[in-house]
Structure formats: structure tokens, C-alpha cells
Amino acid sequence: MSSAAWKKGAEVIIEILKEEGVEVLFGFPGGAVIPLYDALYQNPIRHILTRHEQGAVHAADGYARATGKVGVCIATSGPGATNLVTGLANAYMDSVPLVALTGQVPTSMIGNDSFQEADIYGISIPITKYNYLVKDVNDLPRVIKEAFFLARTGRPGPILIDLPRDIQDGKLKYKPIKEVHIPSYHPTVKGHPKQIEHMVRALKEAERPVVYAGGGVIASRAEEELTAFVRTAQVPVTTTLMGKGCFPEDDPLSLGMLGMHGTRYANYAVYHSDLILAVGARFDDRVAGDVKQFAPQAKIVHVDIDPAEIGKRINVAIPIVGDVKSVLGQALGKIKKMEHKAWLEQIDRWKQEFPLRYKANGKLKPQYVLECINRIKDPQAVVCTDVGQHQMWAAQYITVRKPRTFISSGGLGTMGFGFPAAVGAQIGCPEKTVFLVSGDGSFQMNIQELATARSYNVPVKICIFNNGYLGMVRQWQELFWGKRYSQTRFEFNPDFVKVAEGYEIPGRTVHSPEEVLPALEQALSVKGPFLIDFHVEPEENVFPMVPAGKGICEILEEC
Amino acid sequence: MRQVISVLVRNHPGVLSHVAGLFARRAYNIESIVAGVTERPDITRITLVVTGDEAILEQVNKQLRKLIDVIGVVDLKYSQSITRELILMTVYLPPEKRVELIQVANAFGATIVDISERTATLEFSGNERRINTLLMALEPFKIKEIARTGLIALPLESVVSDNREFLA
Numbered sequence: 001m002s003s004a005a006w007k008k009g010a011e012v013i014i015e016i017l018k019e020e021g022v023e024v025l026f027g028f029p030g031g032a033v034i035p036l037y038d039a040l041y042q043n044p045i046r047h048i049l050t051r052h053e054q055g056a057v058h059a060a061d062g063y064a065r066a067t068g069k070v071g072v073c074i075a076t077s078g079p080g081a082t083n084l085v086t087g088l089a090n091a092y093m094d095s096v097p098l099v100a101l102t103g104q105v106p107t108s109m110i111g112n113d114s115f116q117e118a119d120i121y122g123i124s125i126p127i128t129k130y131n132y133l134v135k136d137v138n139d140l141p142r143v144i145k146e147a148f149f150l151a152r153t154g155r156p157g158p159i160l161i162d163l164p165r166d167i168q169d170g171k172l173k174y175k176p177i178k179e180v181h182i183p184s185y186h187p188t189v190k191g192h193p194k195q196i197e198h199m200v201r202a203l204k205e206a207e208r209p210v211v212y213a214g215g216g217v218i219a220s221r222a223e224e225e226l227t228a229f230v231r232t233a234q235v236p237v238t239t240t241l242m243g244k245g246c247f248p249e250d251d252p253l254s255l256g257m258l259g260m261h262g263t264r265y266a267n268y269a270v271y272h273s274d275l276i277l278a279v280g281a282r283f284d285d286r287v288a289g290d291v292k293q294f295a296p297q298a299k300i301v302h303v304d305i306d307p308a309e310i311g312k313r314i315n316v317a318i319p320i321v322g323d324v325k326s327v328l329g330q331a332l333g334k335i336k337k338m339e340h341k342a343w344l345e346q347i348d349r350w351k352q353e354f355p356l357r358y359k360a361n362g363k364l365k366p367q368y369v370l371e372c373i374n375r376i377k378d379p380q381a382v383v384c385t386d387v388g389q390h391q392m393w394a395a396q397y398i399t400v401r402k403p404r405t406f407i408s409s410g411g412l413g414t415m416g417f418g419f420p421a422a423v424g425a426q427i428g429c430p431e432k433t434v435f436l437v438s439g440d441g442s443f444q445m446n447i448q449e450l451a452t453a454r455s456y457n458v459p460v461k462i463c464i465f466n467n468g469y470l471g472m473v474r475q476w477q478e479l480f481w482g483k484r485y486s487q488t489r490f491e492f493n494p495d496f497v498k499v500a501e502g503y504e505i506p507g508r509t510v511h512s513p514e515e516v517l518p519a520l521e522q523a524l525s526v527k528g529p530f531l532i533d534f535h536v537e538p539e540e541n542v543f544p545m546v547p548a549g550k551g552i553c554e555i556l557e558e559c
Numbered sequence: 560m561r562q563v564i565s566v567l568v569r570n571h572p573g574v575l576s577h578v579a580g581l582f583a584r585r586a587y588n589i590e591s592i593v594a595g596v597t598e599r600p601d602i603t604r605i606t607l608v609v610t611g612d613e614a615i616l617e618q619v620n621k622q623l624r625k626l627i628d629v630i631g632v633v634d635l636k637y638s639q640s641i642t643r644e645l646i647l648m649t650v651y652l653p654p655e656k657r658v659e660l661i662q663v664a665n666a667f668g669a670t671i672v673d674i675s676e677r678t679a680t681l682e683f684s685g686n687e688r689r690i691n692t693l694l695m696a697l698e699p700f701k702i703k704e705i706a707r708t709g710l711i712a713l714p715l716e717s718v719v720s721d722n723r724e725f726l727a
Contacts, residue, residue, distance in 0.1 A: 125576055126584040130627040133573065150627065184569055184630040308621035311614070
């Protein structure tokens with residue numbers, strides 16, 4: 001007797017999802033995924049029905065970022081699948097583990113321009129870590145297992161599996177697969193001992209070292225190793241937007257975020273350093289600006305699990321390919337307590353001299369609202385942001401202490417990401433408070449997910465920074481395009497509180513600084529979702545600012 | 560700089576899209592791309608000719624290795640590899656020039672595979688230098704059509720003793 005049993009493709013998919021520990025799916029049905037949804041009907045996994053496929057993929061993304069698990073979303077063929085494109089590209093840029101299941105027309109119909117047919121396999125090649133079009137039902141078990149393995153190992157990323165309807169409906173003799181083996185895929189985890197020795201020696205020789213930490217630290221769960229490493233070596237830490245939370249930002253060694261809207265002292269420290277330890281970061285143009293002026297006197301050590309990141313943007317003296325957790329763990333055993341007294345004193349002087357600041361003038365300043373959120377939130381709370389000015393203010397004014405508690409679209413800069421991501425994060429972390437920091441522009445890009453939040457009573461605290469502008473573009477137009485505000489002013493905005501009311505979500509509008517804390521307290525006292533529409537100073541700018549392509553010390557400030 | 564890169568990949572229908580797509584997405588310059596199955600039916604060899612400065616070629620190499628289907632990548636240096644390309648050329652051939660054409664073909668070891676009333680088709684395989692020389696020799700005949708396969712290459716085992724075995 002063989003242990004294999006005849007099963008439908010769709011049943012096997014659901015079975016393997018369960019085996020992979022999938023607890024929740026985010027999706028939207030359609031003709032080409034009816035067999036999959038039928039299997040789900042008979043063998044349920046919690047499913048969150050969003051109101052748009054883009055909402056589903058961003059929610060799966062937010063879930064993955066908040067929990068560290070693989071996010072899973074489902075969409076039908078054609079428009080369902082193409083609606084995932086932005087979300088996949090977003091997850092790919094930020095190395096978020098996702099598995100996207102898309103329906104496809106039956107294999108016999110592929111290529112006929114059939115109803116709701118789109119070549120999502122071809123479309124998604126450049127925006128996924130890997131993708132599949134399953135043409136033989138017997139390949140299903142291997143493909144699904146491989147997809148999860150690829151999504152979560154090495155440099156994580158989204159995987160798309162295109163599932164023709166007849167494959168979901170077809171039968172196979174199913175024998176569970178225990179182990180995944182992809183002969184051409186072997187991520188390097190352990191750092192080369194020689195290179196680690198070089199790094200340690202460089203650290204011992206350095207007088208002005210800086211750790212520049214990115215999302216890779218969080219992806220590899222290396223926060224403890226990083227903290228132990230920098231406290232032993234007494235090295236200040238600056239993080240990227242994606243790295244926020246990998247090191248407690250209230251620690252004296254923290255410099256906050258660097259880059260275009262980073263703190264002055266972080267940028268100064270990097271510029272004047274003689275050693276940069278880049279861990280799980282990729283010298284993105286929004287961080288490094290002009291790479292020639294990034295850290296001109298420094299020796300650069302670059303630790304990354306993706307060899308292609310090393311040397312991509314900047315020349316590196318000591319490359320170390322490996323998992324950040326493993327590499328820092330290896331290095332920890334080789335270092336003793338160090339001191340960089342003069343350097344840390346210099347940094348403290350910069351911190352005193354150039355703190356983050358804004359002009360309080362009695363009006364409702366967005367920075368003040370964020371300070372209030374920062375004060376009222378507990379350290380475990382998750383802050384999700386959308387994209388634009390509010391995002392950068394949040395990155396500046398929210399003190400993040402734990403990994404996976406600051407969620408933001410970094411690489412792709414996807415407006416509309418924040419709200420569904422917050423819904424996904426809240427579903428992944430029901431015990432935590434989740435704040436959404438959004439703008440009037442971004443929020444309207446996935447506003448339909450209010451229905452999802454209401455439907456599942458997802459208690460996200462929605463904070464809209466409403467300035468009636470596409471603020472970041474307006475800021476660039478103000479500073480670099482002669483104040484020609486071409487198409488960045490919203491002549492009409494809805495009354496967001498009334499919109500929320502329509503979705504049976506309570507809310508209130510805030511116009512003055514005095515109302516901020518009471519409104520936030522009210523939001524927290526409500527068990528379900530709550531929306532606050534903060535009418536902030538319309539033409540406030542994000543400072544400090546390094547203009548695009550400039551050196552990180554060419555900083556603009558409010559005059 | 561110009562580089563011949565030999566890439567061994569898992570043989571499945573989407574793999575060429577993944578490799579070609581990489582070049583489109585990252586704006587690398589590709590002169591030719593040739594794919595063919597190897598001694599193992601589950602593995603395809605893709606031979607690429609790419610141009611770019613040193614930094615770009617290094618990125619090309621790394622990005623290729625990053626593709627999940629890529630088993631191995633070798634930069635084939637000119638002096639350490641054997642390169643070949645197959646070319647088919649149809650030239651206009653007035654009857655009075657037939658002897659001349661046969662002489663050129665013989666001198667190069669090209670084969671005349673077809674002769675019509677007005678044309679002849681030659682087949683030739685060789686390295687790029689020899690192909691270019693042949694094309695120059697054929698200039699007196701007006702060329703009607705050309706089809707080239709693009710370059711294929713293997714390391715010269717007699718020169719490169721430590722040629723890694725990817726498929727071991």
C-alpha cells in the first residue's frame with residue numbers, strides 16, 4: 001500500500017499552507033480561484049476578505065513585517081493578479097517574505113487572450129524573488145514547498161505562484177514532501193572567518209567607527225547580537241528607515257535615522273567616521289546621496305546576505321557575505337570592551353547642537369502630533385506609515401525600541417501601503433496597539449479597506465495628517481521648482497470623519513494642538529478602529545533635508 | 560569592455576525570460592544570447608556576450624548568480640576559451656563570378672550549401688575574427704542576407720586546468 005492518496009490540487013495547496021504554519025490568508029476571490037476557495041470552504045484557514053487585491057497584498061506584507069512570518073495572499077487571474085503588482089514590487093524592494101497565489105485561466109486556454117487572462121508570470125519576473133507557473137498538477141507539492149522556502153530563506157522576498165484553474169481542480173497522488181532541495185540555491189549564512197577577522201582588526205584600529213544598520217538586521221533577527229556588539233565595542237548606531245527598531249532609539253549610542261531626512265548628527269557622524277560597519281543595508285540613494293561624499297575618510301565593511309549588494313553602489317574594503325545574525329555572532333566572540341570616548345563626546349556635542357526641531361507657533365504642527373503619539377504609545381505598539389512627508393516625520397519623531405514595530409514602505413515608496421499594512425500588522429499582532437500614520441493623499445489610495453477594518457473589527461488607530469497637499473512633492477516644488485505647485489494641491493478632500501462614519505468607524509477631526517492628546521486618548525479608549533483627521537499646517541516642510549544626489553552633509557534646514 | 564559569460568541554468572520554460580529580463584531590468588548591454596541544452600537534459604547552457612565597464616560586468620555576474628535557476632556562472636577570458644559562431648550568408652552571384660566564390664569559400668573552409676540562379680548561400684563556423692575576415696572577403700559579392708547564431712564558448716581545458724565542475 002502506498003501512503004499517497006488521490007487529492008485535488010486545491011486541497012493539496014491548502015494542506016501545505018497549513019503545514020507551513022499559515023494562520024491567515026488575505027485575498028479576494030474570482031472565477032479562476034473558485035476551486036481554491038472551495039477547498040478553503042471545506043478546510044478553513046482564517047481568510048481576510050479585503051476590498052481590493054492591492055489591499056490584500058499590502059496586508060499580507062504588513063502581517064509579514066509585524067510577525068516575521070511569511071505573508072500569504074490570493075487573487076484571481078487577469079485584473080486580480082495585476083492588482084498585486086504594486087504590492088509585489090513593494091515587498092521585493094523591502095525584502096519581505098510573501099507568497100502570492102494567483103488564479104490563471106485553464107492551461108488549454110493560456111495564450112488565447114481568454115477572459116481575465118494576463119501573463120502574470122511574465123509580468124512578475126522582475127518584481128519577485130522567484131515565480132512559478134504550474135503546468136502539471138504533480139508539480140504542485142514541490143512548488144508550494146519551494147515557494148515558502150525561498151520566501152523566508154536567504155534574502156527574503158515575494159514569490160508568486162500562478163495556478164491555472166485546471167491545476168487547482170486536477171487530481172494528483174499526494175505524498176507530503178519533507179525536505180526542499182533546490183540545487184542552484186545556496187545562500188551563504190556564515191561569514192568567512194578571515195573576513196570577520198579583518199573586520200575586527202579594522203574595528204580595533206578605528207577611532208571614529210559608526211554602525212550603519214538596515215532592514216537586514218531585522219530580517220535576520222539580529223537585534224540582540226547587534227546590541228551586544230555595539231555596546232561592547234561602544235560604536236554609535238544609525239539606522240535606515242527599514243532598520244528602525246533593530247537598535248533601541250532611546251539608547252545613548254543611537255543616532256536615529258541617517259540619509260535624506262536623517263538627523264544631522266547621524267549624517268555628520270557618518271561623514272566624519274573612519275570606519276563604517278554597514279550591516280544588512282544597501283547604500284540606497286535616499287540614504288547615501290552622493291556616494292563619493294558619503295564617508296570619504298572611512299574604511300567600509302559591508303555585511304550582507306546578498307552578494308550582489310556588495311559593491312553595487314559603493315566600493316567596499318571588507319566585504320562579508322553572510323547572515324547578519326551569524327556574522328555579528330561570530331564577531332562578538334572576538335571583541336572585548338572598547339572605548340571611543342572622544343568620538344562619542346563629539347557626537348554628543350552634535351546631538352546638543354543640532355537636535356531635530358521645528359517651529360511651534362500655536363498652530364497644529366505635524367511634528368507635534370507625532371510627538372504626542374510617541375508619548376502616548378507603549379513601547380510594544382506598532383506604527384505603520386504611508387509614504388510622504390508624514391512618513392519622514394514619523395521616522396524622525398517616533399522613538400522605536402523594538403524590531404517589527406515600525407512598518408513603512410522604504411524602497412518602492414508606495415502610497416496606499418500604510419492602511420492595509422496596518423490592518424495586516426494588527427491581524428498578526430492582536431495584542432498590540434497599531435497606529436497608522438498616513439496622509440490625506442496616501443490614505444485615499446486604499447481608503448476602501450475601511451470596510452475590511454470594520455468588518456473584522458481591526459482596531460487600527462488611523463491618524464491622517466491632512467494638509468490638503470501631496471506634501472512631499474509640494475515641498476520639492478517649493479524648494480527646487482520655484483514654488484510652482486503643479487497638481488499637488490487637492491482642491492477637494494472628503495470629510496474623512498464622515499467617510500469613516502459611513503463605514504461605521506468612529507472618528508474626530510482635530511484642528512488645534514490642545515485637541516491632540518484628548519483625541520488620541522479617545523482613540524485608544526475605543527475597542528475597535530478609530531480615525532483622527534489631523535488638519536495640520538499645510539505648508540510645513542520636512543527638515544533636515546539633503547537634496548537628492550548631494551553629499552550627506554549638504555543639509556537644508558528651515559530658514 | 561566585452562565579456563563572454565557562460566551560465567548554466569536549470570532547464571525549464573521560464574528560465575530564459577528570467578535571464579533576459581535581468582538584462583532589461585538593470586539596463587545591461589547584451590550583444591548576443593544563445594541557449595542550448597547541455598550533456599544533461601535538465602540543464603541549459605546560456606552563452607552571453609555583454610559589454611560594460613568593470614563595475615557593470617561584476618554586477619552582471621553577481622546578479623546572474625542571484626537568479627534562483629542559475630547553477631553557475633563563468634567569465635570566459637578570450638585566451639582561455641574557445642569561441643565559435645555559426646553564420647549563414649546568402650550573396651548575389653552572377654554566373655561569371657562562381658569560380659571566384661568557390662575560391663573564397665575554399666580558402667576559408669566555408670561550405671556552399673545552396674546555389675540558385677542569382678545567389679549562393681554559404682555556411683561557416685569560426686571565431687569572430689575569422690567570421691569578420693570572411694565577411695570582408697565576400698564584400699565584392701553583394702550580401703543579400705545574413706543569419707548568425709551568436710557566440711557559444713567553452714573553457715579551454717588544456718589551458719585552464721582548474722575549470723570547476725558545476726554539475727558534479
